[in-house]
Amino acid sequence: KMLERRKGPHPPGPPGLPLLGNLLDVPDDPTWMAYIRWGEKYNSDVLRLNVLRDNIIIVNSLEAATDLLDKRSAIYSDRPKMPMLNDLCGFGWNLAFRPYDNTWRNGRKVFQHELGPQVVRRFRCLTEQATHRFLRSLLHEPAAYMDHLRHMAGYGVMRIAYGIEVAEKNDPYIETVARVAEAIVEVCRPGAYLVDIMPFLKHVPEWFPGAKFQRDAKVWRKLMTDQHDKPFEFIKERMISGDAPDCAAKSLLESLESGDNTVNYTEDDIKFALGSMYSGASDTIVSTLGSFILGIVLNPAIQTKAQEAIDRVCPDRLPALADKDNLPYIDAIVNESLRCNPVIPIDIPHRLTADDVYRGYYIPKGSLVLANTWAILHDEKTYPDPLCFNPDRFMKDGKLDPAVREPDAAFGFGRRICPGKHMAHEIMWIAVACTLAAFSISKARDEHGREITPSGEYDVGFACYPKLFVCDIRPRSQEHEALIRATTDEL
Numbered sequence: 001k002m003l004e005r006r007k008g009p010h011p012p013g014p015p016g017l018p019l020l021g022n023l024l025d026v027p028d029d030p031t032w033m034a035y036i037r038w039g040e041k042y043n044s045d046v047l048r049l050n051v052l053r054d055n056i057i058i059v060n061s062l063e064a065a066t067d068l069l070d071k072r073s074a075i076y077s078d079r080p081k082m083p084m085l086n087d088l089c090g091f092g093w094n095l096a097f098r099p100y101d102n103t104w105r106n107g108r109k110v111f112q113h114e115l116g117p118q119v120v121r122r123f124r125c126l127t128e129q130a131t132h133r134f135l136r137s138l139l140h141e142p143a144a145y146m147d148h149l150r151h152m153a154g155y156g157v158m159r160i161a162y163g164i165e166v167a168e169k170n171d172p173y174i175e176t177v178a179r180v181a182e183a184i185v186e187v188c189r190p191g192a193y194l195v196d197i198m199p200f201l202k203h204v205p206e207w208f209p210g211a212k213f214q215r216d217a218k219v220w221r222k223l224m225t226d227q228h229d230k231p232f233e234f235i236k237e238r239m240i241s242g243d244a245p246d247c248a249a250k251s252l253l254e255s256l257e258s259g260d261n262t263v264n265y266t267e268d269d270i271k272f273a274l275g276s277m278y279s280g281a282s283d284t285i286v287s288t289l290g291s292f293i294l295g296i297v298l299n300p301a302i303q304t305k306a307q308e309a310i311d312r313v314c315p316d317r318l319p320a321l322a323d324k325d326n327l328p329y330i331d332a333i334v335n336e337s338l339r340c341n342p343v344i345p346i347d348i349p350h351r352l353t354a355d356d357v358y359r360g361y362y363i364p365k366g367s368l369v370l371a372n373t374w375a376i377l378h379d380e381k382t383y384p385d386p387l388c389f390n391p392d393r394f395m396k397d398g399k400l401d402p403a404v405r406e407p408d409a410a411f412g413f414g415r416r417i418c419p420g421k422h423m424a425h426e427i428m429w430i431a432v433a434c435t436l437a438a439f440s441i442s443k444a445r446d447e448h449g450r451e452i453t454p455s456g457e458y459d460v461g462f463a464c465y466p467k468l469f470v471c472d473i474r475p476r477s478q479e480h481e482a483l484i485r486a487t488t489d490e491l
C-alpha cells in the first residue's frame with residue numbers, strides 16, 4: 001500500500017468488493033462494449049479491474065495500446081502464468097502461450113525466417129492451389145462454404161509448414177488439433193483466472209474432481225505433444241528418404257544442418273514454432289473470411305465494384321497473388337473484414353514484468369494488460385460510421401488511401417504481434433479475389449421466393465464467428481465455371 005501511494009494511484013475503474021474484487025462486475029457478452037461503457041463512465045481510456053488477485057488493465061485506445069504494448073514492449077511482452085495448461089498439460093510449447101523467454105524468442109525467429117513479409121511470397125503457389133481447391137469445393141457444395149474455408153486454411157498452412165496434404169475429411173493431424181482446442185477449453189475451466197478475464201468460459205460446472213483431472217491431463221499432454229510431434233516426424237522421415245516437398249520445415253531443418261552460425265535456434269524451437277501455426281491460423285482466417293462473405297451478402301454493391309476491378313485486370317483468368325498491386329480494392333475488402341468484426345475482439349493478455357507508471361497511474365508488475373481491439377477498430381475518428389461494412393473507407397482515387405490506418409490492431413501489439421500476419425494476408429487476399437472473380441454471392445431465398453437476410457450476429461468466444469447463415473453462391477457464368485474446373489490441371 002505504501003509503495004502504491006508513492007507510485008501514484010491505479011487507473012480508474014469500478015470499485016469492486018473485498019476479496020472478490022471486480023469478479024462480479026466482469027460483464028457478460030460482449031465484454032468489449034462493457035469496457036467501452038466503463039471508459040466513458042470513468043472518463044479514461046485506461047481502466048483497472050481487480051479480479052481475485054489479478055490486476056487487470058484494460059486499454060481502450062490505440063494511443064494507450066501503442067504507448068504501453070509497443071513502445072514499452074521490453075516489459076509488456078510476457079503472457080499470463082497458466083500453470084494448469086502450460087505445466088500440467090504441457091501446452092507451454094505453443095508460441096501464443098509461451099512466457100517471454102528464450103524458447104519464445106527463438107520461435108519468433110523461426111516464423112521470421114519463413115513467414116516474414118518478403119519470404120512468405122515463396123509460398124504463393126501453394127497458397128493459390130489451396131484457394132483453387134476451395135473454389136472447386138464451393139462449386140460442388142456451396143452451402144458448406146464455412147467447412148470449405150476451414151479446410152482451405154488447414155490445407156494451406158499444413159502444406160506450407162510441413163508439406164503435408166491434409167485430407168478433406170477425418171484427417172488425423174487436423175483431428176488432433178481440434179481435440180487439443182477442446183482440451184484447452186476444458187483445462188481453462190476450473191477456477192483458472194482465464195475464466196475471470198474471458199467470461200465466456202464461465203458457463204460451466206464449477207467443480208472438477210481432482211483424480212479425473214489428473215487422468216485427463218495425461219491424455220491431454222499426449223494430444224498436445226502429438227500436435228507438434230506427429231507432423232514433424234512426417235517431414236523428418238521424408239527428408240531422410242530424400243523426397244521431402246518444399247516447405248517451411250524443410251528449409252528450416254536445412255538451415256540448421258548447414259552450420260550457418262547466424263542460425264541460433266534448435267530443432268525443438270523449429271518443432272514448437274511450426275506446431276503453433278495451425279492453431280494460430282485456423283479460426284482466425286476462417287472467421288475473417290466468414291465476415292467477408294457476410295459483408296458481401298449484406299452489401300451487394302461491394303461485389304459489383306470488386307468484380308468490375310477484377311474483370312479489368314484479369315478479364316479471362318482467375319486472379320493470382322502477382323495481381324495484388326493492381327487490385328487495391330481487394331485489400332480494402334480484406335481490411336474491412338478484419339476491422340468490422342475482429343475475430344479476436346480483446347487481444348490475448350500481455351503480462352507486465354516490472355512496475356510501471358503511465359500518465360501518473362501506477363501499474364504494478366504482474367498486471368495483465370488487455371487491449372480492447374474492438375474499441376480501437378471502431379474508433380469513430382479513424383473509421384467514421386464504424387459499424388458499417390464499407391471497404392471504400394480505405395480507398396481514395398482508386399488506390400488505398402495512405403491516410404486511413406490499416407486495421408493492424410486486429411493482429412495485436414508489440415513483440416507479441418501476430419507472426420502469421422503476412423501469411424494471413426496472402427491467404428485471405430487470394431481467397432477474396434478468386435471467390436469474387438468466379439462466383440456471385442447473394443441472399444438465399446425461401447420457398448416463397450422471399451430473400452433471407454442474415455442476422456449479422458456473431459457467436460462470441462475467444463474467437464468470434466459470424467453465426468451460420470444461408471446464402472446463394474453460384475458461378476458468375478459458364479465461362480467462370482470452366483475457369484474453376486480448369487484449376488484441376490495444376491495438380
Ligand code: HEM
Nearest residue numbers: 095096276277280281284285348411412413416418420424
Ligand atoms: C486473420 C488472421 C489472423 C489474425 C486476426 C490473428 C490475430 C492474432 C492476435 C490478435 C494475436 C495476439 C497478439 C498479441 O498478443 O498482441 C496473434 C498471435 C499469434 N498468431 Fe495470429 N492471427 C491471424 C493469423 C495467424 C496465422 C496465419 C498464423 C500462423 C501461420 C498465426 C500465428 C500466431 C501465433 C503463433 C501467435 C502467438 C504470437 C506470440 O505470442 O508471440 N496467426 N494472432
